[in-house]
Amino acid sequence: MTTYQITTELSTNRKQKTPAEQLGFGKIFTDHMFVMDYEDGKGWHNATITPYAPITLSPAAMVFHYGQAVFEGLKAYMTEDGEVQLFRPDRNFQRLNSSNARLCIPPIDEDFALEALKELLRVDREWVPTAPGTSLYIRPFIIATESYLGVNPAKSYKFMIIMSPVGSYYKEGINPVKILVEQQYVRAVVGGTGEAKTAGNYASSLKGSEIAAQQGYSQTLWLDGKENKYVEEVGSMNIFFKISGKVITPALNGSILPGITRDSMIEVLKSKNIPIEERAIAFEEVVEAAKNGTLEEAFGTGTAAVISPVGELKWLDDVISVNNGQIGEVTQMLYDTLTGIQYGKVADTFGWTVKI
Structure with a gap:
């Protein structure tokens, strides 16, 4: 595993938690997010946990024009004994790198990505819902950020992880x-x-x-x-x-x-x-x-x-x-x-x- 230093900036304006019965899917987001940058010749760098906020991109960012965008989806669960756990997260980051390879996006360090996710979860642990069937949905993704209107692999990217508390998928039982x-x-x-x-x-x-x-x-x-x-x-x-x-x-x-x-x-x-x-x-x-x-x-x-x-x-x-x-x-x-x-x-x- 490559050694990276994660810089953490904690939010000073924490959001109010939504009651479990009002949780939908993918509309509410936690206080913090993970962000890491890539530049050709410099590699992945600037790993940060920062307050959840909009990002600024050039209108010419290549993700908007040529579709270099990959993502993953996994969840964190609160167990009955009060522990937070993930389910096969290593496989998600392996698959993210497989997607990266297909779209000519530089690979991430899978072990570090998991450590970064763990640290983000420690910072936002209180966001993992506890009601039956609820969970914290996790969305890692990578987008091309270079400002260039040319059909080539981009030379700069952002790797981000955002998280969203989600309600029980089957509130009234599983219906075919x-x-x-x-x-x-x-x-x-x-x-x-x-x-x-x-x-x-x-x-x-x-x-x-x-x-x-x-x-x-x-x-x-x-x-x-x-x-x-x-x-x-x-x-x-x-x-x-x-x-x-x-x-x-x-x-x-x-x-x-x-x-x-x-x-x-x-x-x-x-x-x-x-x-x-x-x-x-x-x-x-x-x-x-x-x-x-x-x-x-x-x-x-x-x-x-x-x-x-x-x-x-x-x-x-x-x-x-x-x-x-x-x-x-x-x-x-x-x-x-x-x-x-x-x-x-x-x-x-x-x-x-x-x-x-």
């Missing part, structure tokens, strides 16, 4: 959602940026989400960009199907984001001796399983919700009901296991949690 299978647009293609967590991927997904919402559906199921045949992701989540007792999820192929929650679900399934396959899944296979009664469960996985059960899929003129619109047994087990580990209610036999 309705999904529209997108036919016209694609999220990503093999060889593109689908496996990187970059801003442009999410901007390009908005149209599909808008179409789904217009038809009364919660999310979009994305198919592959070449044949418009194979299942990729659902919304901004990885997708799983349970067919004939076996759980199947699309194999990572270069256009699918390697979800940390996805990987955790696979490990839990293996530990429970539940068959799990990572492979290409043609959506016609899902349709056929629904018709012959072997499609038992479907669910998406991601940081925000952990698990989002799927109760209905619409593909062309076919409307497919999954498990009578109810959450499945395996889906519930996975949700209970992972959230149990995250909040310290279930023993972490995998070594995934990091205490602050």
Whole structure:
């Protein structure tokens, strides 16, 4: 690990905390943020924890014009014994560097990034909410800041971490959602940026989400960009199907984001001796399983919700009901296991949690 000195400037105007029942997602931010700069020839430097505030960028900053922007998402949890812990944060910073490599952004020191996050959490520890199901959402990100209207990798960047207390994702219990299978647009293609967590991927997904919402559906199921045949992701989540007792999820192929929650679900399934396959899944296979009664469960996985059960899929003129619109047994087990580990209610036999 490279040795960096973190300069800390504490806020003199602390914000009032929002009651747990009023917490939404991503609208309230803590008192402080972490900022670090990069300049070509100088490297990463000027690591600071400073009061949360707007940043000033040139209108010609390259992030606005050529899209060099990557980010991560993870959470800090308050356990029942009053400890704050993270869930697999090392994997988030590993993936951030993978995204950096794809977008020609200089790599960060992953060990230092984790130490910086820990220090930021110590400064803003009081912001970690304690009500059941609540957590502190953490957003590390890197943007190109060089002022230059030329299509090249930038020579200067900012690495920042901001944090936001968030409410319980399922206030009234887990309810399966309705999904529209997108036919016209694609999220990503093999060889593109689908496996990187970059801003442009999410901007390009908005149209599909808008179409789904217009038809009364919660999310979009994305198919592959070449044949418009194979299942990729659902919304901004990885997708799983349970067919004939076996759980199947699309194999990572270069256009699918390697979800940390996805990987955790696979490990839990293996530990429970539940068959799990990572492979290409043609959506016609899902349709056929629904018709012959072997499609038992479907669910998406991601940081925000952990698990989002799927109760209905619409593909062309076919409307497919999954498990009578109810959450499945395996889906519930996975949700209970992972959230149990995250909040310290279930023993972490995998070594995934990091205490602050």
